[in-house]
Amino acid sequence: MAISVKNYTNRYVSIAILIVMAVWAALFYAVIMDEVYDNIDDGLKNQKILIIREVYSNPKLIEESKEFGINQFVIRKVENLEETVDQNKFSKEFIYMPYDAEEEPYRILRTGFYDASGKPYHLEIRTSTVEEDDFLINLAISLLVLYVVIVLSILIINHYMLGRAWQPFKQILKNLSKYRFGKANSFEAVSSPVSEFNDLNNHISHMIQQNEKVFDNQKRFLENAAHELQTPLAVGINKLELVLENSHLNEDDTVRIVEAKRSLQRMVNLNKSLLTLSRINNQQYAGNDNVLVNTIVRDLLMDYEDVLQYKDIKVDFQEKGEFLVDANTDLMQILFSNLLSNAIKYNLKSGSIAIDISSNAISVSNTSTERALNPDYIFERFYKGNQDHNSNGLGLSIVHTILEKYPTLKIQYAYQNNMQVFEIKKVE
Amino acid sequence: MKVLIVEDELALQQGIREFLEGEKFLVETASTYLEAVDKVMNYPYDCVLLDIMLTGGSGMDVLREMRANQVKSSVLILSAKDSVEDKVAGLEIGADDYLAKPFHFAELLARLKSIIRRNAQDGEQLLRYKNVSLNPETREVKINGVNLTLNRKEYDLFYYFMLRPNKLQEKSTLAETVWGDHADQADNLDFIYSQIKNLRKKLKSANADCDIQAVYGVGYKLI
Numbered sequence: 001m002a003i004s005v006k007n008y009t010n011r012y013v014s015i016a017i018l019i020v021m022a023v024w025a026a027l028f029y030a031v032i033m034d035e036v037y038d039n040i041d042d043g044l045k046n047q048k049i050l051i052i053r054e055v056y057s058n059p060k061l062i063e064e065s066k067e068f069g070i071n072q073f074v075i076r077k078v079e080n081l082e083e084t085v086d087q088n089k090f091s092k093e094f095i096y097m098p099y100d101a102e103e104e105p106y107r108i109l110r111t112g113f114y115d116a117s118g119k120p121y122h123l124e125i126r127t128s129t130v131e132e133d134d135f136l137i138n139l140a141i142s143l144l145v146l147y148v149v150i151v152l153s154i155l156i157i158n159h160y161m162l163g164r165a166w167q168p169f170k171q172i173l174k175n176l177s178k179y180r181f182g183k184a185n186s187f188e189a190v191s192s193p194v195s196e197f198n199d200l201n202n203h204i205s206h207m208i209q210q211n212e213k214v215f216d217n218q219k220r221f222l223e224n225a226a227h228e229l230q231t232p233l234a235v236g237i238n239k240l241e242l243v244l245e246n247s248h249l250n251e252d253d254t255v256r257i258v259e260a261k262r263s264l265q266r267m268v269n270l271n272k273s274l275l276t277l278s279r280i281n282n283q284q285y286a287g288n289d290n291v292l293v294n295t296i297v298r299d300l301l302m303d304y305e306d307v308l309q310y311k312d313i314k315v316d317f318q319e320k321g322e323f324l325v326d327a328n329t330d331l332m333q334i335l336f337s338n339l340l341s342n343a344i345k346y347n348l349k350s351g352s353i354a355i356d357i358s359s360n361a362i363s364v365s366n367t368s369t370e371r372a373l374n375p376d377y378i379f380e381r382f383y384k385g386n387q388d389h390n391s392n393g394l395g396l397s398i399v400h401t402i403l404e405k406y407p408t409l410k411i412q413y414a415y416q417n418n419m420q421v422f423e424i425k426k427v428e
Numbered sequence: 429m430k431v432l433i434v435e436d437e438l439a440l441q442q443g444i445r446e447f448l449e450g451e452k453f454l455v456e457t458a459s460t461y462l463e464a465v466d467k468v469m470n471y472p473y474d475c476v477l478l479d480i481m482l483t484g485g486s487g488m489d490v491l492r493e494m495r496a497n498q499v500k501s502s503v504l505i506l507s508a509k510d511s512v513e514d515k516v517a518g519l520e521i522g523a524d525d526y527l528a529k530p531f532h533f534a535e536l537l538a539r540l541k542s543i544i545r546r547n548a549q550d551g552e553q554l555l556r557y558k559n560v561s562l563n564p565e566t567r568e569v570k571i572n573g574v575n576l577t578l579n580r581k582e583y584d585l586f587y588y589f590m591l592r593p594n595k596l597q598e599k600s601t602l603a604e605t606v607w608g609d610h611a612d613q614a615d616n617l618d619f620i621y622s623q624i625k626n627l628r629k630k631l632k633s634a635n636a637d638c639d640i641q642a643v644y645g646v647g648y649k650l651i
Contacts, residue, residue: 245595
């Protein structure tokens with residue numbers, strides 16, 4: 001799942017700080033403990049020298065130091081005379097301490113010496129040392145507090161600082177979402193003190209301008225090409241008509257010429273559709289009225305009456321409400337005539353069409369020669385279900401382009417009960 | 429009937445000329461803006477077929493010049509720009525009708541005749557063929573002087589036949605001119621057949637001397 005850049009950095013920063021502090025704590029602990037033992041051991045060694053000096057000047061001390069007294073050392077006779085005694089051995093032991101009423105850690109130096117007469121003695125000196133576990137716990141607690149404080153401050157600083165720093169970025173995103181293709185001015189550049197965002201801004205503006213230019217060129221090309229085709233098509237069709245005037249033509253030639261003319265006529269229709277598309281895109285259908293779609297559909301059904309009758313198509317026209325839209329009348333006419341003509345064109349002989357109008361939706365369903373269509377492609381230009389010769393593949397594309405102009409209208413396609421269903425709904 | 433064709437595409441100009449001459453019109457032509465202005469200012473025409481995009485200027489300006497100088501000739505705009513604004517603008521400046529290129533000659537003829545009829549002062553302009561007469565003004569069809577009742581589509585069809593008797597009326601042209609743009613939505617044009625059948629029946633039972641004949645499966649003609 002995607003998370004915001006703020007949380008993203010926070011997550012890594014908190015983990016990184018945790019690791020750094022753990023490593024640091026371990027090193028710190030090791031160094032401190034090393035220093036502490038070093039100090040204590042030095043003290044013990046120093047005490048050893050003092051004790052040995054004292055024993056030399058006062059041999060009675062050997063007898064008086066059989067037990068740990070306040071000076072915290074004992075001297076014992078060595079039984080085995082072969083033993084070397086004057087090596088320093090440090091160790092840590094837990095010894096009962098009355099003050100705390102529990103075992104506490106002691107640092108113990110076990111060594112030995114030879115007295116003035118050369119007799120070897122064991123010497124054991126002890127001193128209270130750090131309670132490592134307490135130290136460790138205290139260290140951990142203070143580090144935890146430090147960790148929490150650092151992470152919290154980073155979170156707070158990040159929250160305010162990153163929030164401010166990313167503000168232009170959010171604005172750029174917001175402006176981008178307002179951008180509508182075909183309207184270069186609909187993207188507003190955002191000025192920011194952050195150079196990266198300025199770069200982003202400039203690149204986006206540049207890209208939009210480039211795209212618009214390409215789109216514009218294509219649009220103009222389409223329009224010009226369609227226009228330029230009109231005249232030669234007109235010439236072609238009219239010349240063929242003149243040939244047909246000639247009543248001496250035999251049947252084969254007549255049929256051939258009529259077929260040629262029909263091909264040209266198909267091209268004319270394709271051309272008209274392309275021009276319609278480009279006009280819709282060029283906002284040439286300006287001006288909105290309050291259009292009552294019911295009337296449009298009713299009129300269209302009347303226009304198609306003969307065709308419907310010929311194909312023996314039953315029309316089930318249900319008006320449950322008035323579908324009123326604020327739109328261009330011509331465009332609505334084009335839209336519904338495309339939908340209805342498709343419903344007729346792809347219908348079966350003796351099929352049926354169901355038109356259902358309510359106040360916020362209108363659906364056109366028809367029995368069809370085809371199975372379910374792919375909703376991903378049907379609205380694309382030149383998409384044809386099967387290779388059929390009566391379609392230029394632009395009808396639904398025109399419907400789609402018209403609806404793009406009206407964000408409050410949405411079209412949905414479904415294949416239900418063996419019917420192709422196109423439903424146009426009002427959305428808020 | 430005198431008609432001026434203002435059209436810079438010579439092939440098209442010549443085609444229209446040939447067709448209209450076949451329909452017994454007196455035809456003159458102009459290919460450029462200046463030629464067009466010169467002719468419309470100096471000679472009266474029953475109708476001017478005016479292309480919008482001309483070398484040297486716009487057909488709209490020719491029309492403006494005409495109206496500014498009180499030239500009364502009717503104007504039918506022929507334009508490759510089939511856009512609503514152009515149509516509205518043209519009609520506002522004073523054109524009588526507007527026909528988008530490409531067009532069928534049958535449609536051109538029907539428009540032309542209706543414009544001329546509207547502007548003609550001298551009474552009724554009946555179309556007559558054999559014992560049938562058709563009055564475009566009242567949309568009445570009479571056979572031997574007896575009224576024949578036709579519904580709207582039947583009348584429209586019959587009007588095209590009466591405009592050009594003995595000429596092939598192609599199915600696609602009839603469909604487009606009578607049923608409008610919606611006709612090409614039907615996957616075939618056979619639906620015309622039932623209308624023609626009805627029309628024939630009515631003509632026959634009214635003892636009309638004329639009949640509608642199928643031509644090679646591509647169209648019909650009034651004989």
